[in-house]
Amino acid sequence: MIENEGSMAAGAKPLVMVAAGGTGGHLFPAEALSAALSKRDVSTVLATDNRAAKFGEHFKSLYVVPSATVRGRDPISLMRTGATLAYGVAKAVMLMRRVRPSVVVGFGGYPSVPPVLAASLQNIPTVLHEQNAVMGRANKFLASRVSAIATGFAGVTDKDKALAIKTTCIGNPLRPAVIEAAKAPYEPVQPNGPLRLLVFGGSQGARIMADIVPAAVAKLEPHLQMRLKITQQTREEDIPRVREIYAKAQVAAEIAPFFNDLPARIAASHLVVSRSGAGTVSELSAIGRPGILVPLPNALDQDQAANALVLEKAGGAIRLLQRDFTPDRLAAEIDVLAADSGRLSAMSQAAKGIGVLDAAERLADLVLRTVSVKS
Missing domain, CATH: 3.40.50.2000 (Glycogen Phosphorylase B;)
Incomplete structure (x- = not known):
C-alpha cells in the first residue's frame, strides 16, 4: 500500500479511486475508465473484495475492503451482513485518510458500498455508475449520498427528481477489445x-x-x-x-x-x-x-x-x-x-x-468535472 498517494500539490493530477463488486460486470467498466483516465495521466486505484484480486494489474494499487452481500432476509443474516458492512466502512474511512483520493467512483455491487459511503462521510467527491437499465440495490442505497450519477441507459433515475438532476446518461464503458x-x-x-x-x-x-x-x-x-x-x-x-x-x-x-x-x-x-x-x-x-x-x-x-x-x-x-x-x-x-x-x-x-463507443471518455470527463466542482 502507498501512504498518502492521493495528496495533491498545486497543479498535480487527481487520484481516482474506483470501487466495484468482484464480478466482470462491475469490473470491466471500471477497467475501461482506468484506461481512459490513464491517457490523461490520471492514476486510478481499486477498492474491492477478495474475488477481484486478479484485476489488480489494471490499477496503480488494489485495496481489499470487507463487505457482504444481502442474501438471507432473516434477522441473523441481516445482522451479520450489517456488521460486516459496518466494519468495511470503518476500514474504508481509514483507507481514505491514508490514500486521500480526489474522488471515489462506485460501479455497484456491495463491495462498492464501504468505500463510497466512507468517502461521502468525509466530504470526498463521489460518482456512481449504474450499468443496468434499473438501479441495483447497492447503488440505490448510495444514490442520495453521492455527488453525481452516471448511467449506462437512459431513464434510470427519471422517477426521482432529486436523483435525476444529478444524473448523466453516458453509456457503459467498453473494453478496448470491444x-x-x-x-x-x-x-x-x-x-x-x-x-x-x-x-x-x-x-x-x-x-x-x-x-x-x-x-x-x-x-x-x-x-x-x-x-x-x-x-x-x-x-x-x-x-x-x-x-x-x-x-x-x-x-x-x-x-x-x-x-x-x-x-x-x-x-x-x-x-x-x-x-x-x-x-x-x-x-x-x-x-x-x-x-x-x-x-x-x-x-x-x-x-x-x-x-x-x-x-x-x-x-x-x-x-x-x-x-x-x-x-x-x-x-x-x-x-x-x-x-x-x-x-x-x-x-x-x-x-x-443505440451503441455508445465513447462511454469511458464521457465518464472520465464527468469524474474530472466532479473533482473540479468540489475543489
Missing part, C-alpha cells in the same frame, strides 16, 4: 450461405443454454442444420452432451467453457443467443449484432429483463423470458430469422444505432 470489434461491419447472411450462431450465458446462464439451444437446433430442418456454424460457451460438465447432440445433427460447432476473444466472436456472428447483462447488451449494441436475449429470471431488480427490453424496443433483439425459452420456440425463431437476411441486417443496424 471497441476494436465494433470496427467490423455486419456481414449479411447469403441465401443458403452459412449462418454463424454464437451462444453464451455467463456463469449463471450457461446451463440453460446447454439445455435449450442444442435441443432447438436438433429440431431444425436438415438443410438449415447444414448451414449453421455454432460457437457455444458451455460449462465443462455439459460439453460432452452438447457436442453429442450437434454431432448427431451433423452441425459444425466449436464448444468451450470460455472464450477470451468473445468480442471478436460477437463481431464474426450473424446472430447471438445469450443472457442480457448490461455488459452483453452494451457490447451487442456497440458491435451491432442481432440477439435473442433470455434475461436471468428471479432477480430482485429484474435488471436483465430491463436491459433486454432496451435493445428489443430499438429493434435490435428478440427478448424471450425464460418460461418461453423452449427448444420449440427457439427453433421457430432461428428458422424465421435464417430465412430473412434482410431482417437480420436491419436488427444489426438497429442495435448499432
Whole structure:
C-alpha cells in the first residue's frame, strides 16, 4: 500500500479511486475508465473484495475492503451482513485518510458500498455508475449520498427528481477489445450461405443454454442444420452432451467453457443467443449484432429483463423470458430469422444505432468535472 498517494500539490493530477463488486460486470467498466483516465495521466486505484484480486494489474494499487452481500432476509443474516458492512466502512474511512483520493467512483455491487459511503462521510467527491437499465440495490442505497450519477441507459433515475438532476446518461464503458470489434461491419447472411450462431450465458446462464439451444437446433430442418456454424460457451460438465447432440445433427460447432476473444466472436456472428447483462447488451449494441436475449429470471431488480427490453424496443433483439425459452420456440425463431437476411441486417443496424463507443471518455470527463466542482 502507498501512504498518502492521493495528496495533491498545486497543479498535480487527481487520484481516482474506483470501487466495484468482484464480478466482470462491475469490473470491466471500471477497467475501461482506468484506461481512459490513464491517457490523461490520471492514476486510478481499486477498492474491492477478495474475488477481484486478479484485476489488480489494471490499477496503480488494489485495496481489499470487507463487505457482504444481502442474501438471507432473516434477522441473523441481516445482522451479520450489517456488521460486516459496518466494519468495511470503518476500514474504508481509514483507507481514505491514508490514500486521500480526489474522488471515489462506485460501479455497484456491495463491495462498492464501504468505500463510497466512507468517502461521502468525509466530504470526498463521489460518482456512481449504474450499468443496468434499473438501479441495483447497492447503488440505490448510495444514490442520495453521492455527488453525481452516471448511467449506462437512459431513464434510470427519471422517477426521482432529486436523483435525476444529478444524473448523466453516458453509456457503459467498453473494453478496448470491444471497441476494436465494433470496427467490423455486419456481414449479411447469403441465401443458403452459412449462418454463424454464437451462444453464451455467463456463469449463471450457461446451463440453460446447454439445455435449450442444442435441443432447438436438433429440431431444425436438415438443410438449415447444414448451414449453421455454432460457437457455444458451455460449462465443462455439459460439453460432452452438447457436442453429442450437434454431432448427431451433423452441425459444425466449436464448444468451450470460455472464450477470451468473445468480442471478436460477437463481431464474426450473424446472430447471438445469450443472457442480457448490461455488459452483453452494451457490447451487442456497440458491435451491432442481432440477439435473442433470455434475461436471468428471479432477480430482485429484474435488471436483465430491463436491459433486454432496451435493445428489443430499438429493434435490435428478440427478448424471450425464460418460461418461453423452449427448444420449440427457439427453433421457430432461428428458422424465421435464417430465412430473412434482410431482417437480420436491419436488427444489426438497429442495435448499432443505440451503441455508445465513447462511454469511458464521457465518464472520465464527468469524474474530472466532479473533482473540479468540489475543489
